[in-house]
Amino acid sequence: MNITEGATLTGGSSVALTPAGILPGRSSYVGPGHTRLEPETVEFSVSGGNPGAVKPGTAKTGVKITFASRLAEEGCCSVTPGTVVANLGVTWDLSQPESLVDELIARLRAVVYHSSFPDMVKKGILPVT
Numbered sequence: 735m736n737i738t739e740g741a742t743l744t745g746g747s748s749v750a751l752t753p754a755g756i757l758p759g760r761s762s763y764v765g766p767g768h769t770r771l772e773p774e775t776v777e778f779s780v781s782g783g784n785p786g787a788v789k790p791g792t793a794k795t796g797v798k799i800t801f802a803s804r805l806a807e808e809g810c811c812s813v814t815p816g817t818v819v820a821n822l823g824v825t826w827d828l829s830q831p832e833s834l835v836d837e838l839i840a841r842l843r844a845v846v847y848h849s850s851f852p853d854m855v856k857k858g859i860l861p862v863t
Contacts, residue, residue, distance in 0.1 A: 735763055751776055775800045783828050790828035797822045 735753070738746040751763035759781050765774030776799050783793035802817040826835055845851065850861035 771802075771804055773800060773802050783826075785828065793826045793828055795824040795826070 735751045737749050737751060739749050740746045749766060751765060752768075754762045754764045754775065756762075760777065760779045762775055762777045765776070768774040776797070779794075779796040779798075781794045782791055784791050797820075799820045800817055801819075802815065805814045805816070806812070807814070824838070848861070850859075853859040854861070
């Protein structure tokens, strides 16, 4: 699976994710810098919904992105392991039109791309304008 990181209207960097496992309703991939000690994973999940039923129910989609590091301080014996994780869940009442899902995806992309998003994550500053 190829994705574009740092995407702009004029480009970005293509990054190849490698399949790491598939189960019913779930798949996982690893990034190019992935190791057992410093994983880069992307996990996808889907569940729910019965389109043939009178009430089709609710479809759920999930994406989980995990980066981990073993920050080594100077010297031989001090390593600080840690992770950064993004969990995204989308719930779609299947009685709603697909066009509404398209609007939600467009808004999600816009919110994450906005300059206030990194400030929320890195500085704890909420957008106010």
